[in-house]
Amino acid sequence: EAGVTQFPSHSVIEKGQTVTLRCDPISGHDNLYWYRRVMGKEIKFLLHFVKESKQDESGMPNNRFLAERTGGTYSTLKVQPAELEDSGVYFCASSFTAVNTGELFFGEGSRLTVL
């Protein structure tokens, strides 16, 4: 069974440019989460989809970030325009059951570097 896959693994862009990160969850997993880790800091929650609906987007930093999950399958996270402080590793995770009774399955992350 394929795990959570993320693309690209690494992206280097200049300030002001746009980047789109993609996450393919494990098939059948209704819950999809985006997290971000800035170097040396905690893994910070960004948002949570249940199927195609946003359950919780309280962690989204600002309106430069847009997440979508059309059709309830893969998800994209767009940053437009990118700023220096957006650099970090963006993790996607999925789960079938509610998060409090099951573990999260993480992708390998997309490292974003904004110059």
Added chain:
Amino acid sequence: AQSVAQPEDQVNVAEGNPLTVKCTYSVSGNPYLFWYVQYPNRGLQFLLKYITGDNLVKGSYGFEAEFNKSQTSFHLKKPSALVSDSALYFCAVRGGGGYQKVTFGTGTKLQVIP
């Protein structure tokens, strides 16, 4: 607001010795606690969880964690460390009651020395 503290950025231990990676938490209601491990260039992998029941939880790769409610701690332990255990370890917590997101700590790098 819920939070997780991992007070050690790095823990060094000799191979074969017992290891402990510390975690304390703050949350309303009964906590749901998790440990994840990240090997180099890989995603996070689930190790173990505490929801309810016995305070000592056993997980993957010989790891275990002890839930201590009075000290609000959930330290990760292993009786005998392996070089292959060297990785980044994250503690996470979720509060009880309804939907709440999982909050992660800053991570602790474990270095097992041959």
